[in-house]
Amino acid sequence: MGLKYQNILVAIDGSTEADRAFKKGIEIAKRNNATLLLVHVIDTRTFALIEAYDTVIGDRAEKLAKDMLENYQKQAVDEGLTTVHFEIDFGSPKIKIPRDLAKKHKIDLIICGATGMNVVERFFIGSVSEHITRYAACDVLVVRTEKDS
Numbered sequence: 001m002g003l004k005y006q007n008i009l010v011a012i013d014g015s016t017e018a019d020r021a022f023k024k025g026i027e028i029a030k031r032n033n034a035t036l037l038l039v040h041v042i043d044t045r046t047f048a049l050i051e052a053y054d055t056v057i058g059d060r061a062e063k064l065a066k067d068m069l070e071n072y073q074k075q076a077v078d079e080g081l082t083t084v085h086f087e088i089d090f091g092s093p094k095i096k097i098p099r100d101l102a103k104k105h106k107i108d109l110i111i112c113g114a115t116g117m118n119v120v121e122r123f124f125i126g127s128v129s130e131h132i133t134r135y136a137a138c139d140v141l142v143v144r145t146e147k148d149s
Contacts, residue, residue, distance in 0.1 A: 005032045005109040005139075011097055011132070012040045012072060017113020021143040022072055025111045026079050028141075037105055038072050038086040040065040041093035062088055094131035102136055110136050114144045 010025040012018050022038070029036040042061045069086035076084040087105075089096050102110060112129045133140045 005029075005034050007035050007037065007105055007107045008032075008109045008111065009037045009039055009097070009102060009105065009107040011093065011110065011112040011128070012038050012069060013093070013113070013128075014068060015113055016145050017143060019113075020145060021111045021113045021141075022075075024141065024143055026076055026081060028109065028111070029076075029081055030079070034109075035083040035085070036076055036081055037101075037107065038069050038076075038084070039089070039097060039101055040069055040086075041089045041091060041096045041101075043093055044090050045092060058090070093128045094135075097128070098132045098134075098136035098140075102138060107138055109139045109141065111141045111143060114142050 005028060008025055008029050010018075010022050012022060025036055028034070042058070042065060044058075065088045069088065073084050073086055087101065089101065091100075097110065097112070101107070110132055112132055114127075114129055129140075129142045133142060
């Protein structure tokens with residue numbers, strides 16, 4: 001088994017960590033001549049908190065995600081990648097990314113940002129990156145924010 005990746009998924013959520021993961025994803029995809037898949041999962045669990053949820057909220061979240069991913073896709077193409085796709089999904093990112101999307105797209109590397117959750121939040125709900133690392137059937141790279149020297 002070689003160390004060459006063919007299908008790389010980068011989880012994008014708009015955070016600084018996800019932006020750094022995206023930049024690392026570009027570099028790894030360039031070195032491997034790989035396909036880059038940018039994924040944003042709209043966490044529908046947050047909609048349960050909104051009593052009068054209607055489709056407007058979901059549509060707006062999808063439009064914002066599409067705009068964000070199109071921007072990232074353009075950046076990747078401008079950096080020289082030729083095969084860059086994106087996908088928006090609904091549900092729990094903890095489940096959708098490692099179990100559904102990675103399998104659907106035959107992903108061999110998932111890149112995600114580390115979370116900014118504190119210890120208490122991680123204890124009760126766990127981080128998305130932790131779940132991806134635990135349940136993915138492929139390699140996972142968790143990218144942290146640069147520390148000031």
